[in-house]
Amino acid sequence: AQRGDAARVEQVATTIRSGLPHVAITRHTRNRGLPSVILEGLDDAFSNAEVDRVICVEDDVDLSPTALSALLYASERLAEPHVIAAAPLRDGIPPNQCMLLTREAHRASRPLIEAFIARFHLDGAYGNRDHDAIREWLAALAASRGVAAPTATSQDAVRDLAWRLEGVAIHTLPMRLVAHRGLRGQHNTPLHAIRTGGAFERLDRSPWELLAPRLDAWITRGGGTDEVSLKASERLLGSITRRAYQLVQRFRA
Structure with a gap:
């Protein structure tokens, strides 16, 4: 664990317990x-x-x-x-x-x-x-x-x-x-969102x-x-952006 991790872990635990007071939280000393x-x-x-x-x-x-x-x-x-x-x-x-x-x-x-x-x-x-x-x-x-x-x-x-x-x-x-x-975040970088079509996901x-x-x-x-x-707009926009990303990657290669 890196210096400062314990404080961040405790902050996360506090946030979780604020909404789920009876939740069981497991902590690890390493990734x-x-x-x-x-x-x-x-x-x-x-x-x-x-x-x-x-x-x-x-x-x-x-x-x-x-x-x-x-x-x-x-x-x-x-x-x-x-x-x-x-x-x-x-x-x-x-x-x-x-x-x-x-x-x-x-x-x-x-x-x-x-x-x-x-x-x-x-x-x-x-x-x-x-x-x-x-x-x-x-x-x-x-x-x-x-x-x-x-x-x-x-x-x-x-x-x-x-x-x-x-x-x-x-x-x-x-x-x-x-x-x-x-x-x-891990899955939510702009590039990832555009590449996968996630930028157009709607609940x-x-x-x-x-x-x-x-x-x-x-x-x-x-x-x-x-x-x-699935909404037609989500399918269409996701497909277009994935295809565009693939073409860019192919061109760069």
Whole structure:
């Protein structure tokens, strides 16, 4: 830990407790890396026999007022095991900004995440990843089971592959109930927002009485990763900016 980290950690804890007075906060003396922290956090949550599903929320997002209710509502009506993201697919992967997963979904992904951490020494500086080696490893795993290989090298991509390998149902709500907040932070730099189309993401703030019928129709269809309800403007602008970024990168190469 660097000098001054303890004070910043305490400030974060104070902020969290101001809104969630009964929350349990875990502190680490060093940077464990995202895969290890998520794995241990979920292990701890599911160690309680009364917990059968968990909602994970990143700290740099805005949530629709109905986001958590919609995830629980859908989860109670879809066959298990499953994971449900609170927004449509992003780059072919269910966005982990706000995601519900059942106990069995966590159990199914755990061995591959453990192997990911051990094989690439990720219990620590998660940013120092050998992306090419990870991509080759994931491609070999996917090919051995006849599924599509992920293009990303994040723990999100590893979990997504694990769920597909183990037959866990992957759902993404057909409306955007979570989005990255602003243009600052790990995922929120202006370049990243433009490259991914995130700059044009807009939360669906429909009241529950309007949202529920749309959820019911989606659940009746069996859920899935339907993106039909994305606003046309978001799809168009996101597609244009991603294409422009790709052309610039190709020109620079």
